[in-house]
Amino acid sequence: MSVRNITPVKEFEDILPKEYKDLVNKGPFNNKKSVDDLGTFKEIIEEHPHCAGCGVSLGIRLALASLPSPEDSLVVGTPGCSFFALSQSAVNYSNTAFGNQNAVATGLKRMLQIRYPDKHKDVIVMVGDGGIADIGLDLTLHSWFRKEKITTIMLDNEVYGNTGGQESGMSMKGRVLNMAPTGKKFDKIPVFDMAEVSGCVYGARVTVANPKKVGQVVRNAILIAREIGPTYVQIFTPCPTNMKFPPDQTIKIAKEAQKDQYSYKEFMTDEVAEYLKNI
Amino acid sequence: MYVTVKVDKDKCTGCKLCILTCPEANVITLNEDKKVCINSNRCKGCFLCVSVCPKKALKEGSV
Numbered sequence A: 001m002s003v004r005n006i007t008p009v010k011e012f013e014d015i016l017p018k019e020y021k022d023l024v025n026k027g028p029f030n031n032k033k034s035v036d037d038l039g040t041f042k043e044i045i046e047e048h049p050h051c052a053g054c055g056v057s058l059g060i061r062l063a064l065a066s067l068p069s070p071e072d073s074l075v076v077g078t079p080g081c082s083f084f085a086l087s088q089s090a091v092n093y094s095n096t097a098f099g100n101q102n103a104v105a106t107g108l109k110r111m112l113q114i115r116y117p118d119k120h121k122d123v124i125v126m127v128g129d130g131g132i133a134d135i136g137l138d139l140t141l142h143s144w145f146r147k148e149k150i151t152t153i154m155l156d157n158e159v160y161g162n163t164g165g166q167e168s169g170m171s172m173k174g175r176v177l178n179m180a181p182t183g184k185k186f187d188k189i190p191v192f193d194m195a196e197v198s199g200c201v202y203g204a205r206v207t208v209a210n211p212k213k214v215g216q217v218v219r220n221a222i223l224i225a226r227e228i229g230p231t232y233v234q235i236f237t238p239c240p241t242n243m244k245f246p247p248d249q250t251i252k253i254a255k256e257a258q259k260d261q262y263s264y265k266e267f268m269t270d271e272v273a274e275y276l277k278n279i
Numbered sequence B: 001m002y003v004t005v006k007v008d009k010d011k012c013t014g015c016k017l018c019i020l021t022c023p024e025a026n027v028i029t030l031n032e033d034k035k036v037c038i039n040s041n042r043c044k045g046c047f048l049c050v051s052v053c054p055k056k057a058l059k060e061g062s063v
């Protein structure tokens, strides 16, 4: 995508919807924007059907506002609630068979490197906790072992939100859910730690209660993946519908998690530390 | 009748915390006067913005 690609021909200028014109005139394409600029430019997400107060849609909104080059980004998803907002966005987006996201992203990244050898094309996986920790765990880990230069972002609501509340590997031990009536029996899968030992050169664990941090780590993760290797960002994105808390409590729940399973964590290789000093 | 949020312009300092908290894109924007403005047509009434406003400038309301 680029402004040139989305600029309408003269004949269509008048009849296009306002949202489209805004995207051309006040959008983020070729015009560096960040989380700090939210509220002052036309974002690339349109109206979406996420529930009121959904942490996943907030996480996506923050992540998309942090893309260093939205016009040269390809977002890869998989089934889950994240599909709702991502499919409403003006960014190249591809859904995949459940769990296949990092395999598909690998192919796309390699193909883009051949097709555009002089350009950075960022391939970013944005999927739920079930998509990574359960159904796509093998393909995710293997893309890290192979050192594919892609960024993987987990939108962790600690449940299968989209299908009505089954437990996920990322649900907390003991958590009672619609379809886990006696509570989950084992601990949260340590995907964040696994990322570090499996080849990711950078990782960050954040929550939507810290939007500027989310923006900063997503941006860094994408820039690092361009140059050095696979990166991983895990964002806590609470789900009021399945966790059964009122929708105005999403930030409060995320803040509480920051004192517990979602304390801020970051890891990076020496090469990444050196690289970050210079950007 | 729809639920939405009303802004008390006298209390708003334009800190943008609400903008960074709303799960909807382009529903809260910053005006030229550096006060926030709500697009009531697209607000889902979650009141997350109300919960984070340090100046209590946002209130639950309806249209």
Ligand SMILES: Cc1ncc(C[n+]2csc(CCOP(=O)(O)OP(=O)(O)O)c2C)c(N)n1
Pocket: A056, A079, A080, A081, A082, A097, A098, A127, A128, A129, A130, A131, A132, A155, A157, A159, A160, A161, A162, A163, A168
């Ligand atoms: C192979 C396959 N199995 C099951 C499903 C049904 N399914 C769709 S979304 C989903 C759960 C997604 O959970 P998660 O990845 O945590 O995303 P969330 O909806 O919580 O954001 C499941 C089981 C599917 N689409 N494909």
Ligand code: SF4
Pocket: A049, A050, A051, A052, A053, A054, A055, A056, A057, A081, A157, A161, A162, A238, A239, A240, A241, A242
């Ligand atoms: S079910 Fe949960 S994760 Fe899915 S849209 Fe609703 S609040 Fe968001």
Ligand code: SF4
Pocket: A053, B004, B005, B021, B022, B023, B024, B027, B028, B038, B042, B043, B044, B045, B046, B047, B048, B049, B050
């Ligand atoms: S109530 Fe929710 S949807 Fe409406 S403006 Fe506030 S944060 Fe956004």
Ligand SMILES: [Mg+2]
Pocket: A128, A129, A130, A155, A156, A157, A158, A159, A160, A161, A168
């Ligand atoms: Mg989930």
